[in-house]
Amino acid sequence: MNEAEPSGQADMSAACPNTWLAVAFSEEVKPASVVTTKLAGQDIVLYRTNGGELRAVNPHCPHLGAHLGRGGSVEGELIICPFHRMAFASDGTCIRTGWGAPAPKIRLTTHPVQERNGLVLVWHHAEGAPPTWEVPPVETTGFSRPSTWTGVFTAHPLDLSENTVDYQHFVALHGAQSVVETSPIKPVKHHLMAGFTMKGFYFSWAQVNVHLNLYDPGYAAVWLEMPALGLKALEIAAWSPIGPRRMQARKITYANIALPGALVSRLLATASPLLAWVIGTASVRQLKKDEEIWADRQYLPNPKVTQGDGPVPTFRRWAAQFY
Structure with missing residues (x-):
């Protein structure tokens, strides 16, 4: 049913x-x-x-x-x-x-x-109405110099943001071994939060704890933790229509890794900008897999969701306020 x-x-x-x-x-x-x-x-x-x-x-x-x-x-x-x-x-x-x-x-x-x-x-705003909220700044203290990326792809304006809470597609399309919700999706006005743990998304051997914040349907801050490596990362991603079904994404990736020992910590601090690039590149590789679907996907206004689709219906109801 x-x-x-x-x-x-x-x-x-x-x-x-x-x-x-x-x-x-x-x-x-x-x-x-x-x-x-x-x-x-x-x-x-x-x-x-x-x-x-x-x-x-x-x-x-x-x-x-x-x-x-x-x-x-x-x-x-x-x-x-x-x-x-x-x-x-x-x-x-x-x-x-x-x-x-x-x-x-x-x-x-x-x-x-x-x-x-x-x-x-x-x-x-399609009707010229003024803004009623602002996107808050994201705290980046303690992170390295970031890596940046931008690219153009074929998609609907909501494809990327909906993807962040479509847990089933991480397994089916991206080959993640498992996705477990750790913090139920929580919409609060223009802000939407969620948390989950997945294994095998960025790297086949890595378990990643994900804390997601959508500050509107085109701006996300995603905190990532890989406990086994002492690695923390932050990806700030934004996307904007530049033409019919053409989107430009811009992404800023920060990383920090901490392990015991002062000398080790100093060496790792030097390597953190490279780690930011590695993580950013890994997520872009996954994004390109999504584009293969988005290019011909129809964004259905009334999808026939089923048991196990997780937060997607909640996301759709939250996103409706922006139209």
Whole structure:
């Protein structure tokens, strides 16, 4: 007999969720730089003022439509259109023209933006509503210098986040030997938590304790522990639509290993950045297995879930709030 299916939810089969979306690494937007990236499949322009303030704006100048990411520049705290040298303040207001005439009453469309753990997050809402929450910073004290990765793959906007709580697929697709829930899935407003132990996912011989935090449907912090090695790792992952069924993922991996002995600890501290790269690479290898399924998968709004599907129905009900 089937368990209760998700009901009364919005149609999540195609649309981008209303949430914070990762559009760049912070290091990509240097002071006085202008960067074009994608927000929910559309161009968006990021710039950082000389004072370090990060801004996100629609790409086209409201004067005559030039693309600010194609030759636009930053002067002090202003972004300058390359076409007629119109200058816009951080709030989007035009404050001068390029030829000395009074500034027209036009303004750029700005977007709420925040930086978290080396990622640039921009707010997206289909109806233009303002954000009602922020993604919290994740504590990284005690970890090594991180390893970063980004890649583009074919998927639905919810595929990656749903995967994190689809315990059965870790065994069926990824060859994990076992997955045991240690902390039941717990949705709290925009936050979802879960804990489980699995063996054979990252490495065939390793048992890994996993503590999952989804801070919205496109941003996750995953704490990993391999007790036999004294290894702890943290993966911060974010993903964002850049086109129809095209997703860009960005991942930051930290690692730390501790064993008895001061000299051993110092040597291992030196090796921790390499360990972060190894763990990050291992998870990317598994992600590519998922993409083989996602590429042709249909995201069903009312899946026929069965006994043993675990937290997937709870995840679907939680995710509906973002649509």
